[in-house]
Amino acid sequence: MTKNYLKPKPINNINNISDIDSSKGGFLLGIISAVLLIACISVLLLFNNKQIQRIITEKGNIDAVKKSSDTELLIKDSNSLIGTKKILNIKADHSNGTVGRLTNIYFSNKNTIVKIAVTNSSLYTIHLNLHGKGVVLVDDLGNKYDLKLPSDNPHLEIQSGETFKGELVFQGGVTSKASNLTLITNNQIGSDQLLSRRPKIEFFIPLK
Numbered sequence: 001m002t003k004n005y006l007k008p009k010p011i012n013n014i015n016n017i018s019d020i021d022s023s024k025g026g027f028l029l030g031i032i033s034a035v036l037l038i039a040c041i042s043v044l045l046l047f048n049n050k051q052i053q054r055i056i057t058e059k060g061n062i063d064a065v066k067k068s069s070d071t072e073l074l075i076k077d078s079n080s081l082i083g084t085k086k087i088l089n090i091k092a093d094h095s096n097g098t099v100g101r102l103t104n105i106y107f108s109n110k111n112t113i114v115k116i117a118v119t120n121s122s123l124y125t126i127h128l129n130l131h132g133k134g135v136v137l138v139d140d141l142g143n144k145y146d147l148k149l150p151s152d153n154p155h156l157e158i159q160s161g162e163t164f165k166g167e168l169v170f171q172g173g174v175t176s177k178a179s180n181l182t183l184i185t186n187n188q189i190g191s192d193q194l195l196s197r198r199p200k201i202e203f204f205i206p207l208k
Contacts, residue, residue: 086207101118116167136170
């Protein structure tokens, strides 16, 4: 009688073991891939957050500069010098004894305002803006800014021995490309003569 039960049985599950190992390897590979994907997404989100934070910070800094009242900044748009007040110490003399000074200039997008003082040391009454056509502001690019006539003294009359003090308002904002301005009295009919009652005086105003 043969004792078959003592014979070793053939191993048939080798392929099953390989399948199990492959499944475990695939599972581990999937986990690693998922971890790497999460890490990449986290890095991208962190980078984007930093970029957004940098943009917000830069915008806040720009707004802070624009709102600062400690210093007067030259703020430029595409056409004009805006919100700038410049202190001046510009003097001009005329042969008839008239002496003029400019003390400051202010730029806005609609007007340019010049503070002026003119003393008439001649023997006669003089006019700086005779016939309402005299006082102009011109830049080095050829642009002209006309005076808004003062209602109380449109011809800018100054009696002998008196001083005119006031602000002259010129129409339009000065272009940001201009390097200098010239304020001229009696531009059209002014005279350089010793006894002139309509003195032509030029004030040179550097901007840069």
